[in-house]
Amino acid sequence: MDFQLAQLPNLINIMKKHGKKVLIHLDLIKGLASDEFAAIYLIQELKVDGIITTKPRVVKVCKKRGVIGIMRVFLKDRHSLDQTIELVQSTEPDLLEVLPYMPSIVKYLQSKLDCSILMGGLISTPKQVEKTLNKGVVAITTSKVELWNHAFHPPLSNRKEEIYEI
Secondary structure: OOOEHHHHHHHHHHHHHOOOOOEEEHHHOEOOOOOHHHHHHHHHOOOOOEEEEOOHHHHHHHHHHOOEEEEEEEOOOHHHHHHHHHHHHHHOOOEEEEEOOOHHHHHHHHHHOOOEEEEEOOOOOHHHHHHHHHOOOOEEEOOOHHHOOOOOOOOHHHOOOOOOEO
16 A cells, blocks of 8 residues: 555565565555556456455456455444445455454454454554454554564464455
């Protein structure tokens, strides 16, 4: 995230050479529209493994093209929670990224939705990472570099393959 369109081909090549999955946060790439046509470009031309987006139509493009589609949502109140549940049920993303950090909501979302959950936004300590992963999310998302290599390992039943975000 927070890169320019012109930087993406080189960054993606480097990550792929190191055996990493590449997920692009479509809404945060400078110089790239956050629409279905941009998603098709990323999938066809840059061969990304998945896209993170707030746009349901982009998630549908991902599903149709066989790449990971991650719906990013911001929960601020009961209304946004209800809207999120309806949106995710109709869109069926591969993963749901919930912001901000709110581990108390995970079990409720899991009872209503049939997709794995990521959580991010304002996670700033190793203790928050552990608490969130123990609640059942498959991963956290954070721009706080010192947490990227935090050595917490959830129970084996909760582990998923590693996901890296640009």
